Amino acid sequence: MARQIGDVILDLKNISLRFGGVKALTDISFDVREHEIRAIIGPNGAGKSSMLNVINGVYRPQEGEIIFRGEHRHDMDTHMAAAAGIARTFQNIALFKGMTVIDNLMAGRNLKMKCNFIQHALWWGPAKREELAHRAKVESVIDFLEIEHIRKTPVGRLPYGLQKRVELARALAAEPEILLLDEPMAGMNVEEKQDMCRFILDVNDQMGTTIVLIEHDMGVVMDISDRVVVLDYGKKIGDGVPDEVKNNPDVITAYLGAQH
Amino acid sequence: MVAAPEAPAMGASLPDTFPRLLLQHARVRGDRPAMREKDLGIWQSWNWAQVADEVAAMACGLAELGFKRGDRLAIIGDNRPRLYWAMCAAQTLGGIPVPLYQDAVAQEMVFVLQDADIKIAIVEDQEQVDKLLEVRDQCPALQHILYDEPRGLRHYTQTFLHGLDEVLAMGRIHNKNQPDFIDQEIALGKTDDVSVILYTSGTTGKPKGVCQSHHAFIAAARGGIEVDRLVADGNILSYLPMAWVGDHLFSYAQAMVAGFTVNCPESGETVMIDMREIGPSYYFAPPRVFENLLTQVMIRMEDAGHIKRSMFHFFMAVAKRCGAEILDGKPVGFKDGLLYALGNLLVFGPLRNVLGMSRIRVAYTAGAAIGPDLFKFYRSIGVNLKQFYGQTETCAAVCLQPDSQIKFDSVGPPMPNVEVKIAASGEILVNGPMLLKEYYKRPDATAESIDADGYFHTGDAGFFDNDGHLKIIDRAKDVGKLAGGAMFAPNYLENKLKFFPHIKEAVCFGHDRDMVCAFINIDIGAVGNWAERRGIAYAGYTDLTAKPEVYSLIQECIEQVNADLAADAMVADTQVHRFLILHKELDPDDDELTRTRKVRRGFVAEKYAVLVEALYTGKTSQFIETLVRFEDGRTGNVSADLQIRELKTFAKGAA
Numbered sequence: 035m036a037r038q039i040g041d042v043i044l045d046l047k048n049i050s051l052r053f054g055g056v057k058a059l060t061d062i063s064f065d066v067r068e069h070e071i072r073a074i075i076g077p078n079g080a081g082k083s084s085m086l087n088v089i090n091g092v093y094r095p096q097e098g099e100i101i102f103r104g105e106h107r108h109d110m111d112t113h114m115a116a117a118a119g120i121a122r123t124f125q126n127i128a129l130f131k132g133m134t135v136i137d138n139l140m141a142g143r144n145l146k147m148k149c150n151f152i153q154h155a156l157w158w159g160p161a162k163r164e165e166l167a168h169r170a171k172v173e174s175v176i177d178f179l180e181i182e183h184i185r186k187t188p189v190g191r192l193p194y195g196l197q198k199r200v201e202l203a204r205a206l207a208a209e210p211e212i213l214l215l216d217e218p219m220a221g222m223n224v225e226e227k228q229d230m231c232r233f234i235l236d237v238n239d240q241m242g243t244t245i246v247l248i249e250h251d252m253g254v255v256m257d258i259s260d261r262v263v264v265l266d267y268g269k270k271i272g273d274g275v276p277d278e279v280k281n282n283p284d285v286i287t288a289y290l291g292a293q294h
Numbered sequence: 295m296v297a298a299p300e301a302p303a304m305g306a307s308l309p310d311t312f313p314r315l316l317l318q319h320a321r322v323r324g325d326r327p328a329m330r331e332k333d334l335g336i337w338q339s340w341n342w343a344q345v346a347d348e349v350a351a352m353a354c355g356l357a358e359l360g361f362k363r364g365d366r367l368a369i370i371g372d373n374r375p376r377l378y379w380a381m382c383a384a385q386t387l388g389g390i391p392v393p394l395y396q397d398a399v400a401q402e403m404v405f406v407l408q409d410a411d412i413k414i415a416i417v418e419d420q421e422q423v424d425k426l427l428e429v430r431d432q433c434p435a436l437q438h439i440l441y442d443e444p445r446g447l448r449h450y451t452q453t454f455l456h457g458l459d460e461v462l463a464m465g466r467i468h469n470k471n472q473p474d475f476i477d478q479e480i481a482l483g484k485t486d487d488v489s490v491i492l493y494t495s496g497t498t499g500k501p502k503g504v505c506q507s508h509h510a511f512i513a514a515a516r517g518g519i520e521v522d523r524l525v526a527d528g529n530i531l532s533y534l535p536m537a538w539v540g541d542h543l544f545s546y547a548q549a550m551v552a553g554f555t556v557n558c559p560e561s562g563e564t565v566m567i568d569m570r571e572i573g574p575s576y577y578f579a580p581p582r583v584f585e586n587l588l589t590q591v592m593i594r595m596e597d598a599g600h601i602k603r604s605m606f607h608f609f610m611a612v613a614k615r616c617g618a619e620i621l622d623g624k625p626v627g628f629k630d631g632l633l634y635a636l637g638n639l640l641v642f643g644p645l646r647n648v649l650g651m652s653r654i655r656v657a658y659t660a661g662a663a664i665g666p667d668l669f670k671f672y673r674s675i676g677v678n679l680k681q682f683y684g685q686t687e688t689c690a691a692v693c694l695q696p697d698s699q700i701k702f703d704s705v706g707p708p709m710p711n712v713e714v715k716i717a718a719s720g721e722i723l724v725n726g727p728m729l730l731k732e733y734y735k736r737p738d739a740t741a742e743s744i745d746a747d748g749y750f751h752t753g754d755a756g757f758f759d760n761d762g763h764l765k766i767i768d769r770a771k772d773v774g775k776l777a778g779g780a781m782f783a784p785n786y787l788e789n790k791l792k793f794f795p796h797i798k799e800a801v802c803f804g805h806d807r808d809m810v811c812a813f814i815n816i817d818i819g820a821v822g823n824w825a826e827r828r829g830i831a832y833a834g835y836t837d838l839t840a841k842p843e844v845y846s847l848i849q850e851c852i853e854q855v856n857a858d859l860a861a862d863a864m865v866a867d868t869q870v871h872r873f874l875i876l877h878k879e880l881d882p883d884d885d886e887l888t889r890t891r892k893v894r895r896g897f898v899a900e901k902y903a904v905l906v907e908a909l910y911t912g913k914t915s916q917f918i919e920t921l922v923r924f925e926d927g928r929t930g931n932v933s934a935d936l937q938i939r940e941l942k943t944f945a946k947g948a949a
Contacts, residue, residue: 169335170334173334173335173336174334176334176335177334180561182332182335182560182561182563182564183560183561183563183564183567185335186567236445236446239448240445240446240448
């Protein structure tokens with residue numbers, strides 16, 4: 035493998051998140067290195083999605099510190115996270131169902147567009163050039179994820195597996211440095227899962243994108259991740275390379291609910 | 295610009311190898327588009343001069359890698375411009391391109407790679423590279439692998455692996471240093487040199503490499519161009535496997551001879567979209583594709599609003615009445631002509647547009663029997679759909695239906711310069727310039743299939759009808775004889791029967807017997823629907839098959855076929871005399887059909903011997919009990935008392 039895993043790019047320290055009396059996350063620390071694939075696993079309600087929401091600023095933790103590219107913060111802000119190159123997909127697909135794949139992807143590049151509303155409405159001069167440039171980028175994502183055949187299809191008409199792929203494409207269109215994937219393979223059949231795995235590995239390998247993913251399919255997680263962090267009831271119970279995690283007794287207990 | 299070079303006559307001055315054809319196009323119409331490919335959502339095109347440049351660079355690059363006259367170059371991938379150019383590049387150097395089926399697994403490729411002693415392989419992408427790496431140890435002759443699409447191949451460090459880009463760059467330098475090299479190599483080429491080796495599918499035994507010369511493919515291409523008057527401003531969408539003879543003829547040979555534009559789709563899944571965007575003037579698809587398209591149209595029409603739907607049905611009735619005649623240029627009544635023109639404006643034109651067939655001058659189908667309704671549908675809406683006949687050994691160019699002489703059940707008269715005769719056994723024998731030179735390294739097979747008079751034995755049985763059109767009836771080995779001596783082609787009869795939507799499967803018997811009898815399987819969907827509309831109650835499949843009304847329905851169908859058969863002297867004796875409807879569906883799980891759903895006639899005859907006996911002994915019914923295997927592996931019994939009915943037959947030449 036030529037892909038070099040670099041330094042820590044995102045460091046989460048002692049994160050605690052509460053909703054009223056409910057402790058969603060308790061004192062969780064872990065880091066993400068540049069170019070790695072980092073998985074977050076855990077049983078239902080373990081706090082995995084909350085963790086992603088903390089990373090891209092949807093939730094603001096009560097305690098803890100987030101160090102992103104050397105900058106210390108108490109919490110993230112969604113706009114700032116997006117501008118800083120953190121993109122994500124959602125557990126339940128969040129696309130504009132009535133818009134075509136192309137339009138959804140163009141929306142994914144919204145942050146990178148510089149011209150103002152009026153220029154875009156007139157579609158003249160710089161706005162036109164800008165749109166062409168962005169369209170070219172979007173097309174390269176389409177090519178990368180092999181969704182040429184549905185380019186002009188409204189997203190709502192696509193089968194679930196393809197919608198998931200379009201969502202990944204929309205996130206990639208933003209040219210992120212860190213990609214947060216929330217259960218990218220949920221509800222897919224074996225073949226779709228294999229495709230998705232290949233795309234995730236390709237993204238990581240060719241674009242050098244750092245990937246943080248939540249996934250329930252243990253086979254997939256153990257296969258493609260470099261390191262895995264395990265949550266249970268909002269607490270971290272394991273962290274390390276897949277083999278380490280697999281043999282961690284706490285993890286086995288959390289998943290199987292019995293002593294071994 | 296010089297005057298147009300295509301004189302229809304085949305003068306000696308015309309270029310006689312593919313590299314020379316390319317040079318001529320580059321000279322005469324260098325700025326016209328030769329090839330297009332959709333890349334990142336935009337159609338990119340290359341004109342003939344650019345193609346000639348690319349081919350020269352690729353040839354020089356191949357020469358740098360040690361590719362010499364007579365060497366073999368494997369080409370594996372989807373239809374990509376650079377893979378087509380690779381063919382011409384190999385031919386430029388006097389080498390032989392060998393296209394392989396891109397969807398074959400690695401182990402299937404080994405045979406061809408070894409048999410043809412492939413020296414260099416040019417492949418599309420990582421997928422194909424991986425396959426070749428997997429079997430490289432078994433192919434000692436393979437020295438270099440070149441890939442078109444570098445994606446995913448960054449970490450491959452093998453020294454024998456090269457990106458096509460670097461080979462092209464290398465070639466351009468070579469071409470600059472030795473500007474005469476390419477011209478000299480092209481001058482060395484002879485028209486009788488082998489231009490390509492295409493492997494037959496090998497349903498029987500190992501695949502065989504069919505060696506075709508420049509001369510053969512150019513002759514085959516000219517034949518088709520002459521019959522269909524193809525011109526240089528045409529467009530073709532190339533989406534069928536490059537290893538298939540038809541694609542080599544249409545997308546390579548004919549494009550090179552006539553000079554039309556080859557369009558490569560973005561991916562296998564975008565073919566229909568690309569087709570609409572390009573609007574090809576020339577199109578090929580197997581019957582299955584035409585059928586799917588029609589089904590899609592019908593489904594969408596059912597969902598359309600009331601006005602659109604009734605308009606569609608009204609004008610389709612008009613088209614059915616006179617569309618095909620109008621396409622053939624035959625006179626029709628004034629009112630029909632007017633209605634058709636209106637229909638063309640409101641329905642047929644938009645429909646052709648949706649199908650991507652607005653600019654079709656000619657569309658071909660071949661490979662399987664096509665139903666008359668399907669065939670007539672496309673012709674009636676103004677798509678000039680035709681059938682042709684040929685095989686790998688004949689450059690796919692034996693017979694072709696000329697305009698205005700279209701019949702759905704024949705493949706047309708022999709093409710120009712092709713000779714066809716029927717052997718005493720009924721086998722079709724072919725001679726002409728487009729015949730294969732030989733099977734590669736298989737003198738035994740060559741001697742077996744080409745006789746002393748130079749005729750190629752196709753292995754198909756057929757006959758000429760009264761207009762001199764060839765009708766293909768069956769594989770020669772399946773054809774039997776009635777006791778009276780008449781030829782009996784079960785497949786031909788069964789196909790005719792199966793064109794009726796109510797008949798799902800048919801099995802005909804007659805070899806060494808005095809008449810033809812048939813088993814029929816009804817189509818439960820179509821017949822069930824028919825029965826419901828007539829208020830005929832039934833309890834299940836077996837019950838439905840025994841209904842006298844259903845028997846009468848099927849009887850009508852078969853008698854129509856009989857009337858049709860009677861009109862043709864060759865097959866008039868094989869009219870069906872008696873039939874029964876089977877009480878269960880023929881099923882691959884019961885070994886009655888192959889997995890590709892072909893009837894295993896011998897097995898069926900054996901299993902239902904009592905029924906066959908009953909058909910030929912004049913009984914009016916027969917009891918049978920059959921063991922059936924359910925999908926979950928359990929078995930059960932189905933029993934029924936089957937009726938047998940006599941059918942009306944017609945005098946020869948009647949109807």
